[in-house]
Every structure is written in structure tokens, then in C-alpha cells.
Amino acid sequence: MENARYILKIFRGHPGNQYWEEFELQNEPYANVISSLMEIQKNPINRQGKKVEPVVWEQGCLEEVCGSCSMLINGRPRQACTALINVIIEETKNTTITLAPFSKFPLVRDLIVDRDSMFENLKKAHAWIDVDSTFDRGFGPKISPEKQEMMYALSTCMTCGCCVEACPQVNAKSKFMGPQIFSQVRLFNANPTGMHQKAKRLHAVMQEGGISDCGHAQNCVKVCPKNIPLTDSIAAIGRDTTLQAFKDIFSLPDRE
């Protein structure tokens, strides 16, 4: 298997002008999609033997912690750096691997899309802790190891967009924010300081396109490269927003 050749079939091009192009490559041990794209960059000759413009893509850490290299690999949203060629060939029994840019975000070029909307959602959802200043005021509140572990898991979200891409509710006809943001609302609301702005965050996801637009397809949790319990978060935030809706009518701040 290791010396075999394989084909990368890439959906590439500019907005309004996308097409499939194939490249044939020599399989190397431990090759992954990024190292294959690097080979194409060095020697951009397609399967017809024609020299073409090198494929462009986003990359960063190559260790699956930065979230840069998201793309559709054989139709599945994932990080390209951990997509090992041999593993894919073994799983699919097919030496052709397709690569395509995410479809739920505006295309930039080839495999690059603009994922700005996810970062805008972080702003809308007040995804930070309101501290008074950087000056030394001692440690923050104590947190149990169990709670820390849960918060850490939620906090490993790389804003890579796999969950958004996989979600059927995110489409041209809907305003749904996508699954990513609810785990962040959950994270900051769990923080003993962050919980003071709990209502603010919940209100942000109670708008049009918010949590009520989730269709419970559960695709998000299946594709998350960090195994973040995205659907648990959606359930938890769904409950919190319902309570919040009542509080908005009946509650008094000092009674919280």
C-alpha cells in the first residue's frame, strides 16, 4: 500500500467558477492531506500532465489545535492535517480522495473560505469574562476539578467550523447561528464570574436564528474534531433559555 499512487480530486476555483481537478501523487509513509497539498504546491501538474496554478488552502499548526485547515475530505468536514492518506485509503478501499472547500461559508479561493461569521457570533454572544482590569486582584473563584474538566472540554473549540458545515439547519435560507456558539455560551455561563452576564448571553441566542432553529439532526457532534459535547450544550442552553424567558417576565435582579 505504501508505495502505491493515489489521486487527490479537488473542487477548486474562484467564486462562480469552481471545477474539479485531479492530481496523482506517490504515497509516502505518514502522508496526510496537508503534506500532499505541499507536494502539489511544489510541483503543480495535474493528472493530464498540464502545469496549473498550485492549489491554495489554509493551514497553521498542523497538530489539530489551531482550526485552520478545515475542508471537506471525501465529503466529510474535518481537519486536513490529521487526515492520513493511508488510513483514508484503507477505510474507503478507494485510492481517490476528494477535497472540497466548506459550502456554508463564502468561498475565497480553492479550499479557502471565510469563516468570519463564527467570530462575529462570539462577539454577539458576549463570549468573554468581564473583568475589572488586569491588575492583581488575587485568584479567581475556586473551581472543582470536575467542573474544570467540563469547562476545558468546551474551551477546546478551535472555531474550525466543522459543526457549522455539517449542520443541515445552516443554509442559504436560514439565519441559524450554527452549533458552535452554544457550547461557548455554556462555557462562559458556567464560569463563576461569567455567570453574572448569563442573561446577556442567553438573550443573544434567543433571537431569530438562535437556539430554537436547531433541528436536532445531531450531525455537529459527530464531526467535531475535539469531541465537544455539542448536543449536550444545545440541550442545556435550550433549557436555560426557556427559564430565561420566564425570568425576563417575572424576575427581579436581587432575587436571582
Place this chain on the structure above:
Amino acid sequence: MSEKSAQKEVIVVGGGLAGLSAAMKLCENGCRVKIVSVTKVKRSHSVCAQGGINAAVNNMGEDDSPIIHAYDTMKGGDFLANQPPILEMCLTAPAIIRMMDRFGCPFNRTPEGNLDFRRFGGTLYNRTAFCGASTGQQLLYALDEQVRRHEAKGLVQKFENHEFMRLVLDDQGVARGIVYMDLFNLKLDVLKADAVVIATGGPGLIFKYSTNSTFCTGAANGRLYEQGMKYANGEFIQIHPTAIPGPDKLRLMSESARGEGGRIWVYGDSSKMITTPEGKSIPCGETGKPWYFLEELYPAFGNLVPRDIGAREVLRVCELGLGAEGKAQVYLDLTGLSEEKHHKLESILEIYKKFTGEDPRKVPMKIFPAVHYSMGGAWVDWPAADDVDRWTRYRQMTNLPGCFNVGESDYQYHGANRLGANSLLSCIFSGLVVGGEIPRYLANLTATHRDTPASVFTEAIEREQTLKRAIMDRKGPENVHKLHDELAEWMVKNVTVKRNNRDLQLTLDKIKEIRERYRKISLDDHSQFANQTYIFANQFGPMLELALVITKGALLRNEFRGAHFKPEFPQRNDTEWIKTTIATYDKAKGEPVITYEEVDLRHLKPIMRDYSHAKKVKPTLENIPSNLQLPI
């Protein structure tokens, strides 16, 4: 926005820990900040830091103190670092941890709910706070969140997917802004400000195969160097002892794997002999049995010797033909650790599994040293607290007035070798420092960029446009990616763990040859949109200049200090070589002009580094100023 604060405009280039820490502190001090980053700041290379961040909080009842931390750092850096900035960094470290804790950074906890601390290399104390095994990611996210808070208030404007091209200097040579390029539509433009902070990280990609992210080209510092910025201690490149070999990059296997009890070994061979640090000749373990060579050679620190020593010993054992499976690699064994420890290290164990297909809980990992960190970087100033000119000079400012430099891209804190978990600390600390120094710099300026003639900005942008056209128009037989491979091959072979003057000279000549051939490249992509071939070709020029700085510095330094190991000169030479290497660009000469500067050793006189039988000591530092003002 009042007239006065509207004038406090600052550009921060780079959005990793140092850049974000600077941006946050600048906002707090009433500045408006424009952040320019080649990627979404949340994807910056800081995310790759795994193990932790050092601070002598002394939560573990070990009688640890910031003074011991400073002592360890000065000693770990083999006395090449100026000591006043180290002292203040270590004194500030506990407050930095507390600040990050308040930001919601999910540090690991003890059962009581306090922060947990682990042990790292080069120290005998548990002083490393951590978040699972992705501490850098979590610290970066916490700062990213704080900066987003300021962004939502309108104090921060981000220019992500934009690259720094050059500094705009007025007729007096004072920074007045930058030229930058949109990496999507390749348009060049100018941003104006009276202070510019460079926080662009290390130059690992010069070696191509390193633990660095692909963003870490060093191009920004290379460009500034070509504009006259002094570059210091370039030859000090840290090689991390444990990385996973791979075709696209060498992935870091954190020191925390050893901090939690991971052991390095190879199969022993008693017919072979090895020399111990005391000069004794001993057999290489028992034939056919695991030989834990670091534990035998360095009984006190064992697997947690500083990185330079770890990397050299791994190489030495492999050179004796003892590498695992006959290859240049050794075993890093975590199979004996408890389930709880495996859980703490989960994210790095998963990474190993994902990239190799093997489960490190069941079989030992195979690892080899890799280029990891640059101790050297932009020369920056540091007036100490009790210096008479403390308030007329500016900390973290380069020799180009108004241009500051922080994080891995400066040279300030790590001397000849960086201790594990000190980099995240130095990034956040230097960012906080610059956040305090810049408002004072701006307040003392007599003129602003509004007084700078428009021609200064148009000329700067025209220079970049000319260069862009020139690179696009080059027509020749060379391919920039293949030149990069060639450069990397020479650099990795000759300018990493073990260096000798003959090969360094050959490498210097080779880089110059590559620089000539670089003029004869043809790009495979001439489009004006997200053209990564052009973007890289444009970075490669300044990368070559820094490669010359690294190599020439190494060639001239005839001694063995920290990460710089030259068997021809096997001793540290304190009489001649306790000095900072300063490289200055000289276009006519075609290679760096190297000069030297005294190292400020006012707190601790050089002692030898001994990691074979060191005991916990209560060090004293001399001349600690009574008027220290820490940044937070």
C-alpha cells in the same frame, strides 16, 4: 472618544500571546489598537504550546519563590540573558497566573479547587500551571476573549489575513506606521500610528521541519532587520528533544509527558561506552534491556534535564548506533503511567495516535529532537528599575524609535537556552510591559504621524509595490518551494544541535548561493487573489537574511553555551563570550555585520550549570532594586 485618546493609536503586528497581551494592556491604558495578523489571531502559533506556564506561586508547599525561578531562568539560559528583565518577569509571574485565572482560563485544579502545578525541565519545583496538555491554546483563547471584549467596545480593530510588509519611518527615522498586504486580494496599503509593536513569533520555517506553525516564517523580523533593526543572539535556536517525525512538520511531544513521569530510553548495549558529564566512561546500559540514559547520566534531573542537554544526549545515543529500530529516534515511554496521568496528557496522546496510528498508552512513542524555539530575536532595550535613565528609555523598544518587539520575536528573556514553560510567561509579560511603556512613549512625542509628510507614506508603499511586481515578473528556472527545501536541509544539518566551523562556513556560502538563485525564480501562480506562491516567495527573501544571521552568529561564536554546541570548542568560555551577538544588515557587504554587547549580570554571577547532582538551593540574587514597579 476624546481628542487626546484618539491620538493614542498603536499598531500591533501579530496576535499570539504577546500581541494580544500587548493589545489588551494598551486598551486598558486608553490606546486604540489595530491588530494586523496573517491569520485569525485565535489560530496563532501560541496554540501549539502544550505543557504549561511557569510561576513560583508556591502553592505546593515547596518553599518555591520568584527569586528561585529567576535563578533557574538565568542559569538555564547559561548566563547569556540580561538579568533585570528576567527578575521582573519572574516576580510578575504569579500575578499573571492569577490574572489569567480571573479571565477564565481553565487551569487544572486540585481537589480543593485551587490551581494545580506540575514539574518541568530545568527546575526541581512544581511551578508549572497547565490546562490539560494545551495550555498555550487556552491562554491564547483567554486573551483573545479579552481582546474581543475591547473590540466590541470599539477600541480594537483587527486586520486578519493581512501581512506586515515594512515599517514606515519618517525623515528622523521614527516609526509612523506600516505597509501591509491583504492576503486575499494582495492589495498593499498603509496604516498610520506612532507606535508599532511587533509580536510575530519565531522563525522556525527557515528550517522548514520544525515544531512551528506554518505562520512562523520570521519574515516580519527579517524585513525589519533589512530596514536597520538590530537582531540579537540569532544563533541560539532551541532544539526540543522530543518531537514526532512527519513529512510536513515535526510535531511537538510536550515536556509535560516527562513532567508527568514519561521516561526516555533505548535498548542498551554494554559493549559500547559513553562519557558521563563528570568525564567517566561507562557502558551503555545492559545489552537488550531498556537503558534510561538520561536518568543514568543526570541522576538529579533525569528525564527533566534542560532541553539543550536532552536534545544533545538523544543525538549522542543515536550516533552510537543505539537509536530505536536502528533509526535516528528514541523511545519516550508513557506506558507505565497511571490512568489519571494518561488522562492529564490526553490531548497530546491523542495527537500522537492520530499522526502515527499507534497508541502511546500501550506502546512507547518514538521521538527525535526538532527545531522548536528561537531564543534570539529583535534586540530590545531594557532600562532597569534603578537605572538613572529608566524614564528616558523604553523597555521592549528596538533601536528603531517607536518600533517595539515582544514575545518569541524579541531576544530578551531566555539567553542561550529557554526553560520549558517560560515562553508563555515571557510572551504575556513582555506584552504587558509594552502596554505600559507605549503610552509614556506617545506622551513624550513632540510630533505625530499627522505631521509626517504624505510622501513618506506613498514612498513606502511604492517600494513594496515595486518589490511585488519584481517578484511576480521574475522569470527563471528556480522554484521557490524547492529552494526552501534546500535551505532547510542545510540549516537542519549544520545549524542545529551540533555545529562546526567548516560546515557553518559552507552553509553561509550556500545561503548566499540560494539568495542568488532566488532572483531567478518563476512563480507557478501569477494571479492577484490569495496567491500563496507569491506570498511565500515574498517571505523567502527576508527568511534568507535571517538564515545568514543565525549561521554567521554560530560561525563566529567559538564556544559551547546553552543550545549552541560546537565540539571544536567544548567549553563555555566566560572570559570571551559572555556577550550578546548583535547582527546588523549591510546590503553592500551581502552578509550581516556582527558586533557584541555586554550582558547585564548584575543579579547573579555566572556559575556552571550542573544537572547531574544539583540539589534544591536557596539562591540569593544581588542588587535587587527597591523601587520595582511591576506591570500588573
